[in-house]
Amino acid sequence: MSVLQLAPAVRWPHSTSLRLGAGLTLLFVLTAFLSWLWTPFDPTAMAITDKLQWPSLKHWLGTDHLGRDVLSAIMAGARTSLGVALVAVAVGAIGGIPLGLWAAARGGWVDEIVMRANDLVFAFPALLLAILMTAAMGPGAVNAVAAIGIFNIPVFARVTRAGALTLWQREFILAARVASKGQMRISFEHILPNLLGALIVQCTIQFSLGILAEAGLSYVGLGAQPPTPSWGRMLAEAQTLTALAPTLALFPGLALTATVLGLNLLGDGLRDLLDPRAQARRSS
């Protein structure tokens, strides 16, 4: 039984949700990279004569009120979303994981201070404070990244600490301590590698939340500023025109939904794949 539990899973997963999630995520990432090299039109080029067109062979997803191609804007918007969310997750992980490891390793007052500081950040509604921050420091993609990233730190710190605390009780950690290894060394040699599964899952979930948060900030005009394309701002601009051009809100909305759904499915699938208990369930 235990042999099965610890065997690393290398075979291709059979779970549909994982495949669907991985597919959608891959589509999102590829679109974002493709937009650097090629978009059907310049996403910022206006053509007032072609404004508010329905989807056609020329403009696959139609045009907006300034005649900009929607498909190109969505592709370029994917790049913004990817960039903001990626950096925000990185800020959260780089700030939060060492904090969590430190709190779990030291315990006592270090743990107390780190976790209470986390509670403090948690206690504020994240998006509201992000709005406050961007309002104070001025709107823009960089400030949005900072605001979202800072709220990712306690999430990663908490997940890391919880996992690390149970690992510190394990006998192989005792064995490392008997070998006189320090807390720092044990944390990075033993604890972190054994937490990677949980942390990767957390990354995908924070990633999707980051995309949502960026869209939310852009929607209220505090995220990426024009002319940088952003799904959130596309939605905000389309809102007033729903009666005239309903598809204008539909496509960025769909892109956002599909991406967030894909990342969440990927996270769930990865969790099942990396969780040893789930492995035992599958193989029994």
Place this chain on the structure above:
Amino acid sequence: MRLLNIRDLVVAVGGRPILKSLSLDLDAGEVLGLVGESGSGKSMTALSIMGLLPHGASVAGSMRLAGQELTGLKETELCALRGREMGMIFQEPMSALNPLLSIGEQVAETVRVHRRTTRDEARRVARDTLERVGLPAARFPLTLHPHELSGGQRQRVAIAIAIALTPRLLIADEPTTALDVTTQAQILALLQRLVREDRIGLMLVSHDLAVVAQVADRMVVMKDGAIVEQGETSHLLRSPNHRFVRRLLADSSHRPRRAVQSNVGGAEPILDVVQVTRDYPRTGRALGGESQIFRAVDGVSLSIRRGENVGLVGESGSGKSTLLRAILGLDAVQGGDILVHGASLTRARGAELRRLRRQIQVVFQDPWGSFDPRWRVERLVAESFHLLDILPGARERRRKVEEILERVGLAPADADRHPHEFSGGQRQRIAIARALVTEPSIIALDEAVSALDVSIRAQILDLLANLSQQLSCLFVSHDLQVVRAITDRVYVLHDGRIVETGATATVLDAPQHAYTARLAAATPDLEVALRQREAHNGIRARCCRP
């Protein structure tokens, strides 16, 4: 008609055969011992009868409980039988109970599931049943929760749940393996009493031959999903026919042969524990209240000389694990000192601490938990090199790891494998290799052979006996059989204090302290159990002879 009648039971899980044509019988009022090593299918037999096999299991053959066929019953029909006609007790009482329900509710729940009774009636049954299993409501109110009870008391609650509706068949799967010996003796006595009073048929699944010899009237020995031998307990154990049973018997009473230690008495102690005290703050104190202190180890002194094997014996809560952690330098002590070759471990820091720690290495109890699952054996074993002042180079490191693997009976190529590729016994060898690689003077073994099958245990004990001519071993264990087999001297720890110490044979055969005597008496002994059984059978044979 027999109570339980199993014919040609074949069970496969996911296409893999688990039980191969199993046939056995059990009468009312009889105790049947089911014995085998891990993976022999004894627990699977129990689960088949209860209809609790995992998904994807296929069952063929016949299982009759008081004439009623169990194979092929639907889940709802099995539910009606479970708890009312047959009950089951598991190894780990904490996980078998619901931590959120009071003990009264948990027993009453079983009653209410099967009988249309009022809440009051169910509670009355629960109170009576708990009283029968030795938890009278006056001292153990029904409102207690599992976490407020000791392991033995929890197992009593689990037994109460199983017998609340006086089932005809009771299956106990390693019911005392997780318990201390004195608690084990009480639980076994309780089970025997219930069998006598209610004429329950008890199937006792166990890896411990001594326990089975003590309790079971008949026994079945299993290996690889099949029965190798069955029969009356004392007859089977006195004159086993099958080679496997003979080996099992030899292994379970195995005493490794050790070279006689010369000059032990005069040698300098390598480890000196002097009046060590270890305190814990009590958890759960009221806010702003006085913090209370729990003294887990109270002024303990012990010493180990070169080449000597010393046992540290005590039940759970005696403080033996706490003391071991202090000796390994994992926790600070609140009083006293620990001297390694005369130098204080408790005051050492940095390089000095590494130098002293190099002298004492450890093998832990759980062969599954003591390795980082992501590391390969070479890196695992070489982790102890961190204690050296100069780390060996890659080639030197590899050479040393291969050398030590061979010394503990593994192949040099095993260095490239992951721990999950090894069996429990092999993993314990890797743990010993990791402990030995820096050439310590003392190895501490924390219940290091308790989790192993008897055949593997015998091999590991032999390996340790071979190694210990050069080094000293500290055996921390609750298992007096093992301690007797391998140690020269023993310390008995009770409530954080050493209550008795001396040569192992003297202490265990003629204990001076009441606690040691209780411990020695409660430890199941195959020979004693068989003699009692034969005497009992003899009396029965004489008085019943026409």
